[in-house]
Amino acid sequence: MKIGIVGLGLIGGSLGLDLKTRGHEILGVSRQETTCQIALEKNIVDYASTDLSLLAAAEIVIVCTPIGSIASIVARLVPYLSPDTIVTDVGSVKEPIVEACTPLWSNFLGGHPMAGNTDRGIHAAQTDLFTGAAYVFTPTATTPPVAVEKLEAIARALGMMTYVCSPEVHDRAVAWISHLPVIISTNLITSCLQERDSQVLELAQKLASSGFRDTSRVGGGNPELGMMMAKYNRQALLRSLAQYRHSLDEIITQIERENWDNLERVLETNQQARPKFLN
Amino acid sequence: MKIGIVGLGLIGGSLGLDLKTRGHEILGVSRQETTCQIALEKNIVDYASTDLSLLAAAEIVIVCTPIGSIASIVARLVPYLSPDTIVTDVGSVKEPIVEACTPLWSNFLGGHPMAGNTDRGIHAAQTDLFTGAAYVFTPTATTPPVAVEKLEAIARALGMMTYVCSPEVHDRAVAWISHLPVIISTNLITSCLQERDSQVLELAQKLASSGFRDTSRVGGGNPELGMMMAKYNRQALLRSLAQYRHSLDEIITQIERENWDNLERVLETNQQARPKFLN
Numbered sequence: 001m002k003i004g005i006v007g008l009g010l011i012g013g014s015l016g017l018d019l020k021t022r023g024h025e026i027l028g029v030s031r032q033e034t035t036c037q038i039a040l041e042k043n044i045v046d047y048a049s050t051d052l053s054l055l056a057a058a059e060i061v062i063v064c065t066p067i068g069s070i071a072s073i074v075a076r077l078v079p080y081l082s083p084d085t086i087v088t089d090v091g092s093v094k095e096p097i098v099e100a101c102t103p104l105w106s107n108f109l110g111g112h113p114m115a116g117n118t119d120r121g122i123h124a125a126q127t128d129l130f131t132g133a134a135y136v137f138t139p140t141a142t143t144p145p146v147a148v149e150k151l152e153a154i155a156r157a158l159g160m161m162t163y164v165c166s167p168e169v170h171d172r173a174v175a176w177i178s179h180l181p182v183i184i185s186t187n188l189i190t191s192c193l194q195e196r197d198s199q200v201l202e203l204a205q206k207l208a209s210s211g212f213r214d215t216s217r218v219g220g221g222n223p224e225l226g227m228m229m230a231k232y233n234r235q236a237l238l239r240s241l242a243q244y245r246h247s248l249d250e251i252i253t254q255i256e257r258e259n260w261d262n263l264e265r266v267l268e269t270n271q272q273a274r275p276k277f278l279n
Numbered sequence: 280m281k282i283g284i285v286g287l288g289l290i291g292g293s294l295g296l297d298l299k300t301r302g303h304e305i306l307g308v309s310r311q312e313t314t315c316q317i318a319l320e321k322n323i324v325d326y327a328s329t330d331l332s333l334l335a336a337a338e339i340v341i342v343c344t345p346i347g348s349i350a351s352i353v354a355r356l357v358p359y360l361s362p363d364t365i366v367t368d369v370g371s372v373k374e375p376i377v378e379a380c381t382p383l384w385s386n387f388l389g390g391h392p393m394a395g396n397t398d399r400g401i402h403a404a405q406t407d408l409f410t411g412a413a414y415v416f417t418p419t420a421t422t423p424p425v426a427v428e429k430l431e432a433i434a435r436a437l438g439m440m441t442y443v444c445s446p447e448v449h450d451r452a453v454a455w456i457s458h459l460p461v462i463i464s465t466n467l468i469t470s471c472l473q474e475r476d477s478q479v480l481e482l483a484q485k486l487a488s489s490g491f492r493d494t495s496r497v498g499g500g501n502p503e504l505g506m507m508m509a510k511y512n513r514q515a516l517l518r519s520l521a522q523y524r525h526s527l528d529e530i531i532t533q534i535e536r537e538n539w540d541n542l543e544r545v546l547e548t549n550q551q552a553r554p555k556f557l558n
Contacts, residue, residue: 114486134486165482173482176471181494184463187530189549191523192455192556203444203452207393207413208556214493215460220553223546230534230542241531244470248527251466252520255509263509267502270468274499277471277487 002027003154004058006073008039008048010116011090012064013125015158016044021127022157027054030122038122056080060150062111063089067232071100078105086147092174093232094138094167102140109147110138110167112174113160118222131159138167168236175236177277179229180244183237185219186226188212281306282433283337285352287318287327289395290369291343292404294437295323300406301436306333309401317401335359339429341390342368346511350379357384365426371453372511373417373446381419388426389417389446391453392439397501410438417446447515454515456556458508459523462516464498465505467491 003019004027005012016026020043028045029052030036036048047054055061055077063070063077070089077087088111091097098110115133117124135155139148152162165173195201219226230237254263282298283306284291295305299322307324308331309315315327326333331352334340340356342349349368356366367390370376377389394412396403414434418427431441444452474480498505509516533542 114488134488136482136486161485163482163485165478169476169479169482172474172476172479173486176474176479176483177487177491180470181467181490183530183534184467184527185494186546186549187523187527188460188463189552189556190530190545191459191519191526193548193552194522194526195451195455197448197451199444200448200451200455203415203442203448204455205556206440206442206558207415207452208456209393209413211460211497212456212556214496215464216549216553216556217493218490219546220549223543223550226546227539227543231537231539234534234537238531238534240470241527241534243473244466245524245527245531247470247473248463248466248520248524251462251469252517252524255462255513255517255520258510258513260506260510264502264506266469267465267498267505269472270465270495270499271502273468273472274495277468277484277491277495279485 001025001060002058004029004055004061005045006052006055006061006063006077007065008035008044008122008125009064010120010124010129011113012062013039013042013044013122014115014127014129015062015064015113017042017125017127018130018158019154020044020046027058029054035122042122042125044122044125052077053080056082058085060086060088060154063087067091067093067097067228070097071104074101074104074108081105083107086150088147088151091232092178093229094136094170096232098138098140098167102142106142107144107147109143109151111151112136112138112170113155128159133160134163135160136163136165136170138165138170140167171233171236172239175233175240179233179237180240182218182221182226182229183241184244185216187219188216189220280304280339281337283308283334283340284324285331285334285340285342285356286344287314287323287401287404288343289399289403289408290392291341292318292321292323292401293394293406293408294341294343294392296321296404296406297409297437298433299323299325306337308333314401321401321404323401323404331356332359335361337364339365339367339433342366346370346372346376346507349376350383353380353383353387360384362386365429367426367430370511371457372508373415373449375511377417377419377446381421385421386423386426388422388430390430391415391417391449392434407438412439413442414439415442415444415449417444417449419446450512450515451518454512454519458512458516459519461497461500461505461508462520463523464495466498467495468499
């Protein structure tokens, strides 16, 4: 199959590598001429161009650019596409993207391959990045079923587990397990830094070990990722944060009132529930 | 030096192993006769007994039992001790222990070796558990300086970094980096479980990966540890939780008001500050 990829960074580049080894013909588009050259040298694509017109021949186009640019790229892409071409994206939030892109192209299907690491750019592209990872597709009532079938088949061929749900369900689910953790984690660092006794703060910095390291990891990461999810998944994130704050008030009250039986029940429930999130 | 250890679990047993290889003579006391036998067989101690009178000959006694039993053990130990014997403990909270034990034995020095893992009991005892870890000592105005000097020397011989501060400073510092993370982490699981849309909850459980795993780790662990720190470090923990909640309200407001510049500043500050906690 001829598959177009717009944006040849970690995700787009890694998709190119794996899709090529599955026998697909890859047409890659990047803003940078040098990135096109590297993509050809590294065998990430069969053809590369800085011009979207390269994708006129593609049966499927995967837009792998940052969330903020996806809809404008789809708009610029439309004039070159055949009516049957399926367009998808890899953004980590789905509702605003699907809302913006579906009116532009009826054969659009939102997608979210949940793989990646903190590296960026075409030099970070790697084989088998997606093996064993989840790939969520978010059709609407008007999305042609064949688009879902074709993209699911491609994802499964990459060794991915596929899930299909509405954009809203996707965004609420990732708000819980991906976006809420970033905010509560960064707020751990924020609040520690509010300590006004310098002796306490310095000792805390010296004594911090694995518990602090793990709990603060996603909140102390790339600010761009935090900004993206807060901006684009704002509503679902605020919904999760409101629940988090409500539950936090309850646990603070239990500790204030020395309601140890209740606290123990909470800790036991959570110890038992956590493995359900770690399949 | 003759060193007594009361409680031959992970910490007491591992201390015995390492102190013996540094040439100390180890007198071990456990409630269980079988634990005494295992300690002798595993070369953790030179002498073992279920009776505290064994420790009459000790120059230093390290109480390695759970926080709730430390003061009562020190009280029962006192009749057997020579006036110069230094008594210390390994509890992870210091103010209540130091307050309870100092009136019982003027030569008492609170201590907290910050090593360990989730294993328990004498079978978990291992060599070099303490290498590179922090050991905090918490003298009061009345603690003899020689007690601090002797215990610091022993800790350094085990390859540990020693810190000396008041019990209160210790408890506030560990509230920030050890106890607050447990509560905010367990509250992540609590709040996710409040999701009433079963499709969203099930998808969240399926999609959760490293971000959720790391952020929920310490909060989904052994409930006993969470209970201990909430009970014994309640005041310092509530102080940290109050600040955390205040900062959480601020970040929620920023997201509600789409105050992206402020949010970006917070995320950038925290990305830069986190390495100071990870030396």
